[in-house]
Amino acid sequence: MKIAPSILSADQMNMGRDVKAVSEAGADLIHVDIMDGHFVSNITFGMGIIKALKAVTETPLDVHLMIDHPEPYLPIAVENGADMVLIHAEATPHIHGAIQTIHNLGAKAGVVINPGTPVDSIIPVLSIVDQVLIMTVNPGFGGQKFIKEMTKKITHLDQLRQTNSDYSFEIEVDGGVDDKTVGLCKDAGADIFVAGSYVFGGNLEERIKSLRVE
Ligand code: DX5
Ligand code: ZN
Numbered sequence: 226m227k228i229a230p231s232i233l234s235a236d237q238m239n240m241g242r243d244v245k246a247v248s249e250a251g252a253d254l255i256h257v258d259i260m261d262g263h264f265v266s267n268i269t270f271g272m273g274i275i276k277a278l279k280a281v282t283e284t285p286l287d288v289h290l291m292i293d294h295p296e297p298y299l300p301i302a303v304e305n306g307a308d309m310v311l312i313h314a315e316a317t318p319h320i321h322g323a324i325q326t327i328h329n330l331g332a333k334a335g336v337v338i339n340p341g342t343p344v345d346s347i348i349p350v351l352s353i354v355d356q357v358l359i360m361t362v363n364p365g366f367g368g369q370k371f372i373k374e375m376t377k378k379i380t381h382l383d384q385l386r387q388t389n390s391d392y393s394f395e396i397e398v399d400g401g402v403d404d405k406t407v408g409l410c411k412d413a414g415a416d417i418f419v420a421g422s423y424v425f426g427g428n429l430e431e432r433i434k435s436l437r438v439e
Contacts, residue, residue, distance in 0.1 A: 226411060227253035228436050229287050229397070230429075231421030232278070233269060233367045240274070241281045243425070250429035256399070257307075259366075261292040264316050265365035272301045279306030286355040287419075289337065289399065292316060292365050296323055303330040311335035311358050311397075316349050321350050328353070334429030335397065339363060340372055344381045354435045357382055358418065361410070367421040369399025376413040383414025391395045404435045411438055 244255060246362035257275060270369055278286055285308035292298060294310045296319070300308040301324045302310050310327045314320050327334035336347050340363055348358065359378050360367040365400045371432050379396055386392045397417035413436030424432045 226415075226437060227395075227417045228247040228416070228424075228433050229254035229256040229419045230424040230433070231256040231367065231399070231419050231428055232257045232419035234382065234425035237270075238320050243277045244278055244282050244284075247424065247429050247433075248282045248284040251426075251433045252284055254309075254417065255282060255284050256421075257288045258421075259290050259292065260286065260365065264293040264313065267293045267365045272298060272305055275302060275305035285309065287397075287417075289358070289419075290316075294358055296326065299323065299326050302328055303327070303381070307332055309333035309335055309356060311337050311356065313337045313339065315339055315342055318330075321345075321353070324350055324353055335394075337399075338378075340375060344378050344385070348385075349392065351385065351389070354394045356395050356397050358397040358399055358419075359415075360400055361398050361402065361406075364400070370402055371403075373406075373409065376409050377412035377422055379410060379415050386414075403431075403436075408438045409434045431432075 230247045232262045260269045278429045288307040289311045333355040336354050337358040361375045395416040398415045399419035402420040403423035
């Protein structure tokens with residue numbers, strides 16, 4: 226399993242310090258939540274944060290774009306150092322083309338679905354994505370309650386993956402992941418676990434270790 230701490234819960238005045246610390250504490254990926262105040266009702270940091278983070282850590286950057294019509298931002302994200310770019314199926318009518326664009330730019334590509342979006346709606350892109358991110362909260366803010374119902378989507382996706390040899394995506398979960406909910410996601414078939422408020426809410430090394438459940 227891979228643990229991806231979300232820097233949304235880091236100290237924004239000390240982002241460099243916190244990112245280095247969480248990398249040293251055992252993070253497998255750094256999850257970067259970029260919001261536009263339109264697709265979600267919150268604004269975080271711009272594309273420049275990717276470049277700034279890249280300069281201080283070698284841990285791969287897992288960039289989650291909560292941006293309507295993300296296409297113009299894809300080249301900037303990859304140029305700035307995003308290792309994987311995750312875009313929402315709800316954010317563009319051209320999700321297939323946008324995934325292809327990310328690949329052509331040289332990064333890994335992921336599709337994200339909100340709690341209200343069914344897995345079946347992304348079947349047309351499952352053979353071309355590297356990651357599928359299942360939102361286990363409605364996106365926009367850290368510290369929200371895990372929506373247990375979403376584990377059914379993880380199970381469904383995992384079943385699809387097991388019965389289709391052309392699917393090689395990893396399943397990622399994001400929102401309300403802590404030492405209590407991580408096991409539900411793991412048992413359902415998830416591989417990558419984003420956690421913000423839980424990881425940054427205590428000793429980084431201990432919190433990351435506690436997410437690595439059997
Ligand atoms: C929510 C973001 C998440 C958020 C998770 O919109 O996509 O990545 O940082 O925060 P926690 O782990 O606190 O739910
Ligand atoms: Zn996220």
